[in-house]
Amino acid sequence: MSTKQLEKTLRVVNSLGIHAxxxxxxxxxMQKYDGHIYLIYNGNSxxxxxxxxxxxxxxxxxxxxxxxxxxxxxxxxxxxxxxIFESGFGEE
Amino acid sequence: MEKVFHGIPVSPGIVWGEALVYDTExxxxxxxxxKNPKEELKRVQSAIDxxxxxxxxxxxxxxxxxxKKQADIFDVHLMVLEDETxxxxxxxxxxxxxxxxxxxxxxITQKYIKDLKTTENSIxxxxxxxxxxxxxxxxxxxxxxKRPDIENIKKPCILLSKDLPPSETARLNPDKVRAIVxxxxxxxxHVAILARSLKIPTIVGVNNMFESYTEPIKGAxxxxxxxxxxxxxxxxxxxxxxxxxxxxxxxxxxxxxxxxSHPSQTKDGRDISVMVNIExxxxxxxxxxxxxAGIGLYRTEYLFLNKTEPPTEEEQYNEYSYxxxxxxxxxxxxxxxxxxxxxxxxxxxxxKEQNPQLGCRAVRFCLVHKEFFKTQLRAMLRxxxxxxxxxxxxxxxxxxxLRDVKKIFHEVMxxxxxxxxxxxxxLEIGIMIEIPSAVLIADELGKECNFxxxxxxxxxxxxxxxxxxxxxxxxxxxxxxxxxxRMIEMTIASAMKLxxxxxxxxxxxxxxxxxxxxxGLGLDTFSMSSVxxxxxxxxxxxxxxxxxxxxxxxxxxxxxxxxxxxxLKERIRSKYKNIVSIV
Numbered sequence: 001m002s003t004k005q006l007e008k009t010l011r012v013v014n015s016l017g018i019h020a021x022x023x024x025x026x027x028x029x030m031q032k033y034d035g036h037i038y039l040i041y042n043g044n045s046x047x048x049x050x051x052x053x054x055x056x057x058x059x060x061x062x063x064x065x066x067x068x069x070x071x072x073x074x075x076x077x078x079x080x081x082x083x084i085f086e087s088g089f090g091e092e
Numbered sequence: 093m094e095k096v097f098h099g100i101p102v103s104p105g106i107v108w109g110e111a112l113v114y115d116t117e118x119x120x121x122x123x124x125x126x127k128n129p130k131e132e133l134k135r136v137q138s139a140i141d142x143x144x145x146x147x148x149x150x151x152x153x154x155x156x157x158x159x160k161k162q163a164d165i166f167d168v169h170l171m172v173l174e175d176e177t178x179x180x181x182x183x184x185x186x187x188x189x190x191x192x193x194x195x196x197x198x199x200i201t202q203k204y205i206k207d208l209k210t211t212e213n214s215i216x217x218x219x220x221x222x223x224x225x226x227x228x229x230x231x232x233x234x235x236x237x238k239r240p241d242i243e244n245i246k247k248p249c250i251l252l253s254k255d256l257p258p259s260e261t262a263r264l265n266p267d268k269v270r271a272i273v274x275x276x277x278x279x280x281x282h283v284a285i286l287a288r289s290l291k292i293p294t295i296v297g298v299n300n301m302f303e304s305y306t307e308p309i310k311g312a313x314x315x316x317x318x319x320x321x322x323x324x325x326x327x328x329x330x331x332x333x334x335x336x337x338x339x340x341x342x343x344x345x346x347x348x349x350x351x352x353s354h355p356s357q358t359k360d361g362r363d364i365s366v367m368v369n370i371e372x373x374x375x376x377x378x379x380x381x382x383x384x385a386g387i388g389l390y391r392t393e394y395l396f397l398n399k400t401e402p403p404t405e406e407e408q409y410n411e412y413s414y415x416x417x418x419x420x421x422x423x424x425x426x427x428x429x430x431x432x433x434x435x436x437x438x439x440x441x442x443x444k445e446q447n448p449q450l451g452c453r454a455v456r457f458c459l460v461h462k463e464f465f466k467t468q469l470r471a472m473l474r475x476x477x478x479x480x481x482x483x484x485x486x487x488x489x490x491x492x493x494l495r496d497v498k499k500i501f502h503e504v505m506x507x508x509x510x511x512x513x514x515x516x517x518x519l520e521i522g523i524m525i526e527i528p529s530a531v532l533i534a535d536e537l538g539k540e541c542n543f544x545x546x547x548x549x550x551x552x553x554x555x556x557x558x559x560x561x562x563x564x565x566x567x568x569x570x571x572x573x574x575x576x577x578r579m580i581e582m583t584i585a586s587a588m589k590l591x592x593x594x595x596x597x598x599x600x601x602x603x604x605x606x607x608x609x610x611x612g613l614g615l616d617t618f619s620m621s622s623v624x625x626x627x628x629x630x631x632x633x634x635x636x637x638x639x640x641x642x643x644x645x646x647x648x649x650x651x652x653x654x655x656x657x658x659x660l661k662e663r664i665r666s667k668y669k670n671i672v673s674i675v
Contacts, residue, residue, distance in 0.1 A: 020168045020222060027171055050177040051168065052223065056207035 005070045008078045014088035017060035020051075022089035027051045029080055035071020037081070048081070093307070094326040097298045099273065101319035102284035104623060105293025106337040107271040108313035108330055111323070112249040113302075114242065114256075121231065123195040129187045136182065136193045139233035143173055146229060153243075165222065172226045194234050201227045245269060250312040252301065256283050266290040271314040273321050275301055276563070286394075288621040289371045295319050297563065343673070347626035350671075354633035356385065362637040364611060366629045367423075367619040369597055373411050376418045380622055383629065386422035386480070388619025389545065389597040390415060392429055392468070402464060408471035416479025423480045425522070425545070425619075426472050428465070430454040430486040449559065454487035455497050462500060469504045476516035484545060486524040491536050494523060498540070524597075526550035531579045534586035544587050545619070548598025552576055571600045572653040572660065577609070581648065584614045595619055604628060604672045605660045608635050612644030631671050 012018060018026075030037050030048045037048040041063055046053035048067070059065060065085075069077045126132050151166035172178070178200065185196045204223060232238070245251075245268040255276040256264075261283050269292055277283050277296030287294035293316035301321070313325035313333055317340065322329050357363045367388030368380050376387075395403050395411060416424050431453065458465035472483055483501075488494050501521065508515055525531055526547035538544065548571060553560050555575055558568045570576070580596070587594035595617030600606050602624030610618070611632075618628060643663065650656045664672050 021164065024168045024171050047177050050175050051171045052175050052204050053177055055223075056204060058207075 004074075005068055006074045006078055008067050008082060010065045010067055010082060010085040012059050012061055012063045012065065012085065014091040015061050016091060017063065018054060018057060018089075020055065022084075022091070023051050023054040025084060025089055026054055026081070029084055030077065033069070033071065033073045033077040033080075035069055035074050035077065037067065037069045037074075037077055040066040040068065093324065094329060095323045097301050097321040097323065099295040099298035099319050099321065100277075101294070101316045102277070102296050103287040103292060103294040103316060105271065105291075105316050106314065106333050106340065107250060107293050107316075108322075108325060108333060109270060109311065110247065110249050111309050111312035112245065112251050113309055114251050114253040121194050121198045122192065122235075124192050126186075126190050126192055129190060132186050132193050133183060135234060136186075136230075139193075139230050140173060142233045143226070143229045144170065146233075147173065147226075150241075168222060169226045172223055173230070194231050197227060197231060197234075250314055252309065252312065254302070261286045264290075266292055271295075271312075271316065273298055273301070273312070273314060275299060285391075285621070286371060288623055289369070289375055291623055295321055297566075344626055347630035347671075350630040350633065351383065351626065356629060356632060358611065358632060358635050358637040358640070360637050362611075363616065364632050365595075365617040366625055366632070367425075367595070367617060368622045368625060369619050370415075370622075373414045373418075375622065376415055381419065381422070383622070383625050384422075385617075387415065387419055387424040388595055388617065389484075390424060390426050392427060393431055396429060396431055402467070405467050405471045408468060409474050412472055412475035412481070413479070416475050416481050420479045423482055425482045425484050426475075427484045427486055427524070428455065428458060428468055428472070431457060449553070455485050455493060456487065459493075459496055459500075465500060466504050469501055470508065473504060473508055473515040473519075474513060476519050477514050481516070482520045482522060482543070484522045484524060484543075486547070487526065487550075488523040488537065489527045489529045491533065491540065494537060494540055524550075525583050525594075526554070526598075528555050528579065531583050534583050535589065538586055538590040538592050541592075543592050544583060544594040546580060546583055546594065546596045546598065548576070548580075548596060548600040551579065551598070555579060570653045571603070571606065572656045574648070574651060574653065574656065577613075577648060577656070580610070580615075581613050581644075588614055593617060602628060604631055604668070605657075605664065607631050608640045608663065608668075609644050609647055609660065611635055611637060612640030612642070612647075627672065631668060634668060634671060 014022065027049055038045050039048050039054065039057060040046075041057045041059050044057060045068075046057050048054060057065075067078055067081050069075075069081075071077075147166050147170050151163050151170070154166060155163040181200055182193065182196060185191075185200070186193060189196065201223065242264045245265055248268050248270050250271045250273065251264070251269050252273050253275075255274055256272070272283070272287055272292055272294040274283065274294075274296045275298055284294060284296060293314055295314060295316050298321055301323070307324065309323055311324055313322040313329055315321075315333060315336070317336075325333075356366060365385035365388075366383075367386050368375075368384040369389040369391065370376065370380070370387055371391050371394045380387075390412075392408075392412075395408060412426060452460060458468075469483075472481070475481060485494070485497050488497070498521070505515070505517070520542035522543035522545060523530070523537060523541050524547045525534060525537075525544050526549075528551070530537060531551070534544065549560065552558070552569055552571055552573070556568060556570065556573060558565055560566065560569050584594050594615065596610060596615055597619040599620075600610070601618040602620035604627055607618075607628055620628065647656055647659060650659065
């Protein structure tokens, strides 16, 4: 891969963790970007454009997740992701 | 050929007609080698396209009928359907393994389900049901099998299924589903409660009905008075049932005549109130208004099921105040949410409990989730004017717990007063007596509330340590157990001493076997599902309170449930044969 890889640490703040609705939110947002985007939690790395893979992370409240992105719009993807995580997926 | 099965009748009625086998999962997935992977991928694409159409339609209908929150779940389903890793794995493996798409899809799903299971996060784990659901749709489309959709059943039918979770039951259309027969379930399971309130004849606990019947199931006849299911019934069976059905409706006419000509009191003039238990506002009809003395138990849980988020204060207020106004001036007892245990809504619990029945349910859940509780209390309090509302708290086990609940209740009252929101300031609050500890300290609890209602379903389960849904021990669930009768006696005695009203709202209230006994123990208020009211109400005028007291005293002397049951049956045979024909 010629483009450089970027990294960002994110925290799950909503009380229910990444359940179906947040996972769908992440996928919907990430599908807009060209590069590969992965979420790493608990030693597992999962494709952020796949709802099945995100759900199988099983990330609860306060989980720390490392997001990795590459491609031209990697920076934008990670910033977008950060905003989504910080908003608690629009939940409490 | 006709085949007969037996189960437990939980909602009475006699019905026959077309059968619909409702199963949410294809059980036998075919496995075979393929020659042309390109053709196989075409088949996959067309199955995915059809599934997408189905889901878009479901999304649209749900949005129109239930709103955005409920429709959201189909967005998730659509996303699973178009999941890029799922599709690329499927394609790759079809080329590598040269096996049919159904079998590979099934294997891939199993892997994801296993992953979801290991997350130890129950709300995420529950989502595996959604994954299974979507994959099942694709597999069915590959197999060109139609899945029955519980909400969109077009033709009247008799629904046969292994089990129905409460969320599915709440979605079924009572105009089309004429009867329900399940392999699992018990008298007090939520399907049973729901079926009674929707007046759908229902039999549960019909063991192995699918395994032991291998011919195609076309028709069924259901005798949910006795608990008999006839699969592909013979014409002689239908004839027999038609006759029985006619006799049954004659019986109901006879009940109605008695009810019109006799007030709701014993032969010697003691007033007995027969009230109704409801689940939905829609159940309040003319029958409920004219046959009952009010709503003795409005279970509010169903408002909270089938949703990704709890209902708002406004949504709750609309439902409660509708019932209050429709029933006025008759009383309506609103019970605060009894969620937890076996009727969890997906947002309600984050951690899986080892033992939910003994866990964080009902007021315990509410004391942990205070804002959630306060929202419900605000909605309930606002609905107290106009109307005759009372509020009841379930699962109280100690005086401290009652005080904690009341503290929050008073906080909400103060907040409403400050905001000048009108509500009835002197409304009565009561508690469910359904935990043995509450029975033993009823004399103390009664000093701090205005009424009791005995919830026999849970009281029996907790006293006898029997999980009512566990089929292997379900026979130990015994309302006629002398310990249960003594507990009911104790509770009523405490209430009488404190001069507060005491009612009974569990299934025992609707069983005519116990009516005279309960009246003899001093009970004057019964609350039950509306289908049971005519019989009990017709029975009351032929009971003599003084005689009932003597009879109750005698019954309490017996050491075993068996002796008690046979004495109760004998009593019905000798005194109430004309009214009660169950024995």
